[in-house]
Amino acid sequence: MSFVSFEYILLLLACVIMFYVLPKKVRFISVFIGNIVFCYSFGFTNFVIVYGSILITYLAAVVLSKIIKYRKSLCLIYVAIMIFMLFNFKYQIFGVGIVPMAISFYTLTCIGYVIDVYRGKYKAEINVFKLAAVFNFFPIMVQGPICRYDEVSSDFVKVKFDFEKFTSGVKRIVYGVFKKLVIAERLGIAFENLSKMNDDGTAIFLNIFVYALYLFTDFSAGIDIAIGSGKLFGIKLPENFNKPFFATSISDYWRRWHMSLGLWLRDYVFYPVSFSKVVVSANKVIRGKFGNAAARKFPVYIATVVVWFVTGIWHGATANFILWGMLNCVVVIISLELAPLYKKFNKRFKFTEGRVYGVFRCVRTFMLMGVLRMLDYNTVGGYFKSLWLMISDFHISKIFDMSLGIATADVVLVLVCMFSLFVISLIKKDRKRGIIASYAMIAIMIFATVIFGMYGIGYEGKEFIYIKY
Amino acid sequence: MKEKNLFTLNIKMLIKIFGIFVALIVLLLMAQRLLMPKYTGKMAEGALTGEYYESKKNHDVIFFGDSEVYYNFSPEVLNEEYGINAYIRGNANQTMWQSYYLLMDTLRYETPKAVVVSVASLMKEEVEGEAYNRMMLDTMEWSEYKYSCIKESMTEEENVISYVFPIFRYHSRWNELSKDDFKYFFGEPNVSKDGYLARKEVVPLTRLPAVKPLSDYELSQKALEYLDKIKEICEEKDIKLVLVKSPSQYPYWYEEWDAAVVDYASKNEILYVNLLEAVDEIGLDFSVDTFDGGKHLNMDGATKNTKYFGELLQKELE
Structure with a gap:
């Protein structure tokens, strides 16, 4: 079902x-x-x-x-x-x-x-x-x-029975279905099409963006439906996303993406490993040999490595996912190591407090995550080949000529919807809206989904991506 | 007092919510009308089922069948030549069970004196495809017969909901809407004359495709079952049943099939007319009387064919 x-x-x-x-x-x-x-x-x-x-x-x-x-x-x-x-x-x-x-x-x-x-x-x-x-x-x-x-x-x-909560649940479900059928399904087609062009650096580059948006709209749509369904029973399920594309660093990204997994790993892997007898004993030795600073970092780094190894293996017991986990781990540890340097840099240069630099950090994180995420759909060999092609065979002029496998009208529709999602994400979630406004929103989304949704005869809907994990 | 205010507010709120959903349904119905295919000008066959409901329901004879019926017989000629008021309830690749359900649908409005059924679909066990189902069923009025016909005709990939709400089928046409979709939003002009689709063009028959032997010449059991049902309802309603094979030159009408129909007709004391055997008597010349190289007749061919068949039909009605 x-x-x-x-x-x-x-x-x-x-x-x-x-x-x-x-x-x-x-x-x-x-x-x-x-x-x-x-x-x-x-x-x-x-x-x-x-x-x-x-x-x-x-x-x-x-x-x-x-x-x-x-x-x-x-x-x-x-x-x-x-x-x-x-x-x-x-x-x-x-x-x-x-x-x-x-x-x-x-x-x-x-x-x-x-x-x-x-x-x-x-x-x-x-x-x-x-x-x-x-x-x-x-x-x-x-x-x-x-x-x-x-x-x-x-x-x-x-x-x-709380009519307001019930309304909120219905709205969340409709929003999820809209996201899945109108946006994610189209992005899915574009992703599959671009994935076939795995010897074209421009297609590989473009696919970073397409896959990021596809994965987010697909995964978050399923979560929206789950959370909305839970609300109908009065059950408050945990949120799984907090504007992940607004993340300014990889660590920040992982605090915003698949939050329920992150919190589970923190409570049942990170802390138990950090405070395990083996790590505590090893830490004593490290404190004696390398001092307090190293002893403070050691349990954190060891637990981080274990957490990322588990995260990689949870996604798939193949080399690409293990490498994906380890690369995330390396980036997180480097970020931790460089944190004092960043602090100094930010203190020295005032422009780092501005919005432009903030946007730059978001884009940088998005791109870095995009490059890491390529391991989701590549073998290790294919990943490095793709990275090389992206550097050696990228032509910006080709981007608009790329065949996405969907009509231009569909591309425009996706862009309009993504812009709408962006605007919605800027609106504070806790802002109270009237029940009537909520139902008007529900009606608009139902209308848009019925007309623009990718479903029905001649179209084979895609499973949610995370169903495979 | 507070309770009363709260109650008033809730009723007001519920009315507003109700209003929103009524507006949504109206908008969806309008969108459905816009997105459903318009058959004027192209693929006229899609409009045939629906046009029947606009006709006066006082027909003497009703034809049922596929394109061998709606291209090859002209009710206008039957009326002019023999005073027979006829209508054709035919559709592209119409199966025998679809003919049966259209007959049952017709009987909701009128009881004709005779029913003419084309035997060309007697070997068909399945529908040709979803597109043909949609053309036949979309404009059929809702009744238990439409529901049964849908259930019987649906391909594996179809579902009943898309027939109840065709917007679920046609929603993806939003990016291929044409001027016609807006022009004919409130209704389309009729494409047929009493179910007959007239074609003036001449595309002569030059060479018949080679006749391929079949592994099995049995008629479809399912089609025969529905022909039995047609026979039974005709007997019950005192309607004369006539079986007919049009003079279309191909798809090839095998002797074995013909023999089976002859056998069925004689066993059940039904008139069966194989017009293929009377091509010369009808006066058909397939160098001028066909618009698609012998498959179907053009206006001249249909006139000749109808005149010939009308005479037999008149005798049967007497």
Whole structure:
């Protein structure tokens, strides 16, 4: 079942109605049923794997909350099992022929939950159906966001129907569908077309921009639909983006892009690695040999390397993704090392406080990320070849002659929409708008999506990109 | 007092929201009208189904079939020569089940004395493609028969929703709109004369394509099932059923097919007229009477053909 389909809208509508009609104590049943229908639409094997993982998670958390001895060992065994399952199914080690939907996302959610129970952050959920309703919450079962148990479980009993929140949810869903069908699908065609011209430096260069916008509109559209759907049930899912193209450095970019993954890695990889016994012991040695400054940096750098290695491998266990992670890591560490120098530079030259320099930093970050992101769609060999071609075979005059595989009218439409998105992103999110204005906006977006959306006969819609991760 | 104000505000708000969605629906309907293909001038076949509803429903005879019907028979000639008031409910590549549902649709308005069904589609088990479905179904009025016809005709890639809301099918035409789309926004002039598409051009038949032997000469079971249904409803409504094969020179009409139709007609005591066998009697000259090299007849050919067939039809109606 696709996120942008009549089937999904019908399922969502049915579950939401059931949710508010059912007695408060058993509301989670509507979500549970929605989850089962959605999960089963991807096949029986998928269903068994997803619910099998949730059952293991449930048992691990319940046992952890009951025992006093061997808690750490049990927690580690559980994490190992889940990671093995993730790798096994994602990379088909002992393949079952399918990659379960959203396995990379819900596995992290499950692991986070059991670790939190182990840490005593909250008690284990004893109602397995409620746990399944939360972890397999169908709007997040496509491409996240990666949730914490306490965020999603926001007691179903307490939720009251709030027309304003409901409106906001509907608006977010419509906005997501608009972004996916009107913008991302067109950019997807352009990206595929330019990717075929992998021996043309100008096409490779242009594709950096096209892919960046494609990836953002596609991924954020799915997140918009998920967050909007959550709001209909009174569930506030975490945001995943915060204007990433306004980032002024790579570190800043990663605080704005796929935020739920970043925060998960911070809490369950970065901090545990930084404060692990091995790192603390090694740090003592480093402090003795190289002094306090080195000792302050060592745990941070070690944890950063591990985090980026995990991030790379989470995206794909291939050389290109591992290199992508490591290059990000190198840039982040260099930025950290050069931070004092930047500070001095900024203090010395007043123009660095101006808007022009701010824009320059955004463009610089955008380009740097674009170059790193080329590893998403290139092998390592192809990546370096593309970099070389971009330098040796780039002709600015050819840019306007490039065949994008879409009509000129489509290109104009995408540019107009992207400009609109840019303007929307400048408007403060917390600014209160009236319900009537929201519905007028919803109506305009529905109209634009119906007319300009890329769907229907003769057109094969593209899956969300992040569904593969 | 506060409660009352809140209530008033909510009602006002709900009315406004309702108004917004009404405006959205109106705009979408207007956009749908604009984006749906206009058939005046090009691909006239797409307008045929819809034009029937504008005609006076007092027909003696109604023809059903594909292009072998709407190009080769002229209701005007039937009326002038024999006083038979006829209409053609034909479409490009119309299948037998589509003919059946169009007959059922027709019976909602009138009960003709006779129904003439072209047998040219009897070997067709499937529709030719989505484009033909759209041309036949888009302008058909909504009824249970349209729904059933859609369900029966749809290709794998189609869905019913796009027939209920054709904007979902035609939305992508936004960047190919032409002057005609705006010109005919409020309606199109008729392209046919009682379902007949007249063609004046002459493109003579020079050489017939080679006849390829088939691995299987069986008629389509599905088409025969629907022909049975047509027969049954005609019997029930006391309508005379006539089967006809137009004198089109190709696609080739195999002897085996003809024999099967002859057999079916005799078993069911139905008149079957194979006009291919009467080309000389009709007086057809395929060097001047066809507009596409023998496939279909032009106006002169259709006039000759209709005059000949009209005589047989008149006898059948007596």
